[in-house]
Amino acid sequence: MKKQGFAALAAAALLASLMNVGPVSAQTATTYEVMAGADYFGLGIPGFSGRFYPGSMKVHRDDVIKFDFPAFTLGQEGDYPQDVFGEYQEVGHPENFVAWDPDDGADALKVNLDVFFDEGDDCGTETNPCVWGPNDENIFPPFSEEPPFDVYVRVDAAPGTTLWASSLMSPDANVNLKVEVVGNNEEASTQEELDERANLLFTKDLENIQALYNRMSSKSTWHRNAAGQKVYDVFVGASAGPLELFASFPRKTVIPEGARTQFHFMSQMEPHTATFGGAVAKDVLFNPFIPACDPDGDDGAGPDVEPVGFNEETGDPICPDTTEMELDINEMLPWAIGDGKVTQASDYQNSGLVGPYFPDGNAFSERNPDPMNVRFPKASGKKGFKFVCLIHGAFMGGKVIVK
Numbered sequence: 001m002k003k004q005g006f007a008a009l010a011a012a013a014l015l016a017s018l019m020n021v022g023p024v025s026a027q028t029a030t031t032y033e034v035m036a037g038a039d040y041f042g043l044g045i046p047g048f049s050g051r052f053y054p055g056s057m058k059v060h061r062d063d064v065i066k067f068d069f070p071a072f073t074l075g076q077e078g079d080y081p082q083d084v085f086g087e088y089q090e091v092g093h094p095e096n097f098v099a100w101d102p103d104d105g106a107d108a109l110k111v112n113l114d115v116f117f118d119e120g121d122d123c124g125t126e127t128n129p130c131v132w133g134p135n136d137e138n139i140f141p142p143f144s145e146e147p148p149f150d151v152y153v154r155v156d157a158a159p160g161t162t163l164w165a166s167s168l169m170s171p172d173a174n175v176n177l178k179v180e181v182v183g184n185n186e187e188a189s190t191q192e193e194l195d196e197r198a199n200l201l202f203t204k205d206l207e208n209i210q211a212l213y214n215r216m217s218s219k220s221t222w223h224r225n226a227a228g229q230k231v232y233d234v235f236v237g238a239s240a241g242p243l244e245l246f247a248s249f250p251r252k253t254v255i256p257e258g259a260r261t262q263f264h265f266m267s268q269m270e271p272h273t274a275t276f277g278g279a280v281a282k283d284v285l286f287n288p289f290i291p292a293c294d295p296d297g298d299d300g301a302g303p304d305v306e307p308v309g310f311n312e313e314t315g316d317p318i319c320p321d322t323t324e325m326e327l328d329i330n331e332m333l334p335w336a337i338g339d340g341k342v343t344q345a346s347d348y349q350n351s352g353l354v355g356p357y358f359p360d361g362n363a364f365s366e367r368n369p370d371p372m373n374v375r376f377p378k379a380s381g382k383k384g385f386k387f388v389c390l391i392h393g394a395f396m397g398g399k400v401i402v403k
């Protein structure tokens with residue numbers, strides 16, 4: 001369908017160029033500046049905003065938008081982000097970071113190397129802007145390692161078209177940027193108008209995330225479950241619209257011996273885990289991917305073999321000639337493991353990945369139960385039992401002290 005649409009569009013463009021009826025306009029293109037997301041770590045708040053400031057804009061064909069940060073996707077004409085991102089987020093989708101690895105078992109996962117090492121589309125500089133409108137695939141601007149992080153995008157779509165960009169594939173519509181292309185006889189946005197709205201939204205989001213962080217940090221809570229038992233709450237992440245906090249709340253939970261806890265996953269964007277297990281958890285955290293060599297592809301029955309060595313310079317694994325390198329996801333990482341009890345530091349209790357789109361696309365799944373229930377039958381000592389997030393690290397974790 002989309003390919004056909006693109007072919008038709010390409011034919012029309014060719015015809016237009018043959019007939020020499022390109023865009024006829026006396027006006028010069030405008031370059032707009034848009035702030036893509038905000039980050040609050042510098043203010044001591046472990047969080048960010050996925051919003052585009054100003055949220056929406058009207059442009060003319062051939063206008064350029066200069067984004068200050070590349071973490072976003074430019075959709076295809078006619079696609080509304082939240083309608084299509086759920087699919088993208090399903091394990092096995094060609095654009096997903098993660099693929100099934102049937103060689104290693106029905107639940108096994110591996111890294112989708114095509115996407116994981118994809119550096120993004122070859123566009124985005126001032127002289128080679130990404131061309132947004134005729135694209136028949138989503139555009140992922142490349143992520144530069146160092147400043148400037150600016151991305152230039154030229155809008156090339158007919159008046160009346162609405163294009164949507166979205167940051168970080170959140171189910172929350174506040175991370176979308178709506179770009180309406182208006183006719184040359186109609187008024188487009190002015191930078192001044194956009195700046196004014198951007199300021200209003202930025203101030204609102206800053207105050208909201210400060211308030212959310214303070215509220216989440218200020219108190220411990222508990223509730224009673226259906227059986228009337230007291231359950232202590234830990235929140236893994238927190239979100240409000242386009243705002244995300246990367247921390248667990250409270251960082252330190254003090255409970256009596258035998259008490260029950262629940263880990264509530266509150267992220268709208270990224271998957272997290274809550275994982276106990278001392279050195280074992282640390283090992284998984286530092287070795288999320290395990291290189292293997294597949295002799296016969298996913299359909300072949302032969303088992304993977306280990307790399308025969310590592311490249312001294314790059315550290316990359318070397319596979320035997322007739323095999324293909326793959327990166328397996330540590331089997332201790334993605335799925336829930338544990339008996340629901342932590343009695344000593346080395347007890348591996350893992351929630352598995354829990355996110356808005358994992359485990360099962362954007363459908364509810366019981367594979368990795370959220371909330372995760374954990375009981376603590378024995379005292380922990382002063383240091384408590386530590387937990388980490390296997391995706392983001394120890395800074396997202398916390399500890400439970402059992403008295």
Ligand SMILES: [Cu+2]
Nearest residue numbers: 272389392396
């Ligand atoms: Cu995390």
